[in-house]
Amino acid sequence: MSLDTTLDTNTEDLIAEARRQVEICNACRYCEGFCSVFPAMTRQKAFADGDITQLANLCHNCRGCYYSCQYTPPHEFALNLPAALAEVRQDSWERLVRPRRLARLFHTHGVALALGLVVGFALMFLAVSTMPPEDGEGFYAYLSHVAMVAIFLPAFVLPLVVAGVAVRDYWREIGAPRPAWRDFTVAMDRGARLKNLSGGQGQGCNFEREDRYTDARRWAHQAVMYGFLLCFASTSVATLMHYLLGMEAPYGPLALPKLLGVPGGILLTGGALWLAALKLRADPDLGAKRVWGGEMAFVLLLAFVAASGLALYWAGGTAALGTLLALHLGSVLVLFLLMPFTKMIHPMIRMAALVAEASQARRKAEGIGREPLAQT
Structure with missing residues (x-):
C-alpha cells in the first residue's frame, strides 16, 4: 500500500x-x-x-x-x-511537521504571530532582567549564563528533533533508494553553490524581472546562508571557549566569536533585506500565493535577529543594552521555537531532495534500473 x-x-x-x-x-x-x-x-x-x-x-x-x-x-x-x-x-x-496546525498558522498569519511572540518574549526577558544575577559582565549582568542555557538549549534541541522527524517522513514518502556517500557530496556541492538558482544553465534566475536573467536571488540566498553559518559558528566557538578554555564572555573585538559573528550578522541582515526587496518585486501568482505573508515574516525575522545582534555589539556599556538584549533574545527564541514551522524547514528537506536526486542520477549513469521514488 x-x-x-x-x-x-x-x-x-x-x-x-x-x-x-x-x-x-x-x-x-x-x-x-x-x-x-x-x-x-x-x-x-x-x-x-x-x-x-x-x-x-x-x-x-x-x-x-x-x-x-x-x-x-x-x-x-x-x-x-x-x-x-x-x-x-x-x-x-506543513504536512510533515507536528503539530500541523502551527505550521499552517505561521504560513498564513506569520507577520502577526512573529511580531506578537517577539514582543511577548522580549517583555519576559525585560521582566527577568529586573532581578539580575549577583555577578556577571556584559549580557550576563542582565541574565545569567545558566539561565540562558536553560532557556535556549531546549528551545533549540526540541524543534531540531521535530525537523529531523519531518525529514525522515519526507524520505519515506518519496521512497528514495539508499544513497551512497558520493550522493551526499554531490548534494552538498549543489546546495553550497545554490546551483539551481542559476537556472541550471548558469544564466541566472527570472524570479523578479520576467525574462531578464539575474543572479541577484542566488547571491541574496548565499548571503543569508553563509551569514547564518558564520553566526552559528560564532556561537559554537564561544560555547567551546566558555566550557573548554574557561574564557567567558564578553569578548574583545578581535576574539574569534566577534570575528565570525560580526561579518555573519552583516551578511545575514543584508541578505535577508535583499530577499525581501526581491520578493516585493516578484509576481506573487508564480509562487504559493496564500503563504506570501508567512514567507515575508520569516525573512524579516531573520533580518531582525541579525540586526539586533549587531546593535548589541555597538550598544555595549550603554543604557540601551538591556532593552536591545531583551529584543534580541526574544527574536532568537522565536526563531528557534518556530524553526520547523517556518521556511527554516526548507533547507533540510531540500537537502534530502538533492541527495535523492543525486542518487537517482548516479544509478542511471551506472546503468542500474530505476527504483521509483514513491511506491505505487
Whole structure:
C-alpha cells in the first residue's frame, strides 16, 4: 500500500494539478536543460504522489520555465509549473511537521504571530532582567549564563528533533533508494553553490524581472546562508571557549566569536533585506500565493535577529543594552521555537531532495534500473 493514501483531499488536489502540468512538460521537454526538476522529470513517464513531492522540493522557484513556456495562460493548458510545484512544496512542509496546525498558522498569519511572540518574549526577558544575577559582565549582568542555557538549549534541541522527524517522513514518502556517500557530496556541492538558482544553465534566475536573467536571488540566498553559518559558528566557538578554555564572555573585538559573528550578522541582515526587496518585486501568482505573508515574516525575522545582534555589539556599556538584549533574545527564541514551522524547514528537506536526486542520477549513469521514488 502506498504512503500516499494518507494524504488529505487538499493535498491530493494539489498533487493532481501538479501531476497534470508535469506530464505536459514531460511531453514537451523544451525546458529539459533547466534546473534539476527537468532532468529528474524526464527519467520517467508516470508519476506517483511521492514523485511529485520530490520534484516540488527540487524546484527553487526561479520561474525560468514559466517565462520560456508556450503553454502558459491564455493557452488552454494554462501551465504555471512554478506555482503548482510551490503549492505542493509548501503543503509538504506543513504536512510533515507536528503539530500541523502551527505550521499552517505561521504560513498564513506569520507577520502577526512573529511580531506578537517577539514582543511577548522580549517583555519576559525585560521582566527577568529586573532581578539580575549577583555577578556577571556584559549580557550576563542582565541574565545569567545558566539561565540562558536553560532557556535556549531546549528551545533549540526540541524543534531540531521535530525537523529531523519531518525529514525522515519526507524520505519515506518519496521512497528514495539508499544513497551512497558520493550522493551526499554531490548534494552538498549543489546546495553550497545554490546551483539551481542559476537556472541550471548558469544564466541566472527570472524570479523578479520576467525574462531578464539575474543572479541577484542566488547571491541574496548565499548571503543569508553563509551569514547564518558564520553566526552559528560564532556561537559554537564561544560555547567551546566558555566550557573548554574557561574564557567567558564578553569578548574583545578581535576574539574569534566577534570575528565570525560580526561579518555573519552583516551578511545575514543584508541578505535577508535583499530577499525581501526581491520578493516585493516578484509576481506573487508564480509562487504559493496564500503563504506570501508567512514567507515575508520569516525573512524579516531573520533580518531582525541579525540586526539586533549587531546593535548589541555597538550598544555595549550603554543604557540601551538591556532593552536591545531583551529584543534580541526574544527574536532568537522565536526563531528557534518556530524553526520547523517556518521556511527554516526548507533547507533540510531540500537537502534530502538533492541527495535523492543525486542518487537517482548516479544509478542511471551506472546503468542500474530505476527504483521509483514513491511506491505505487
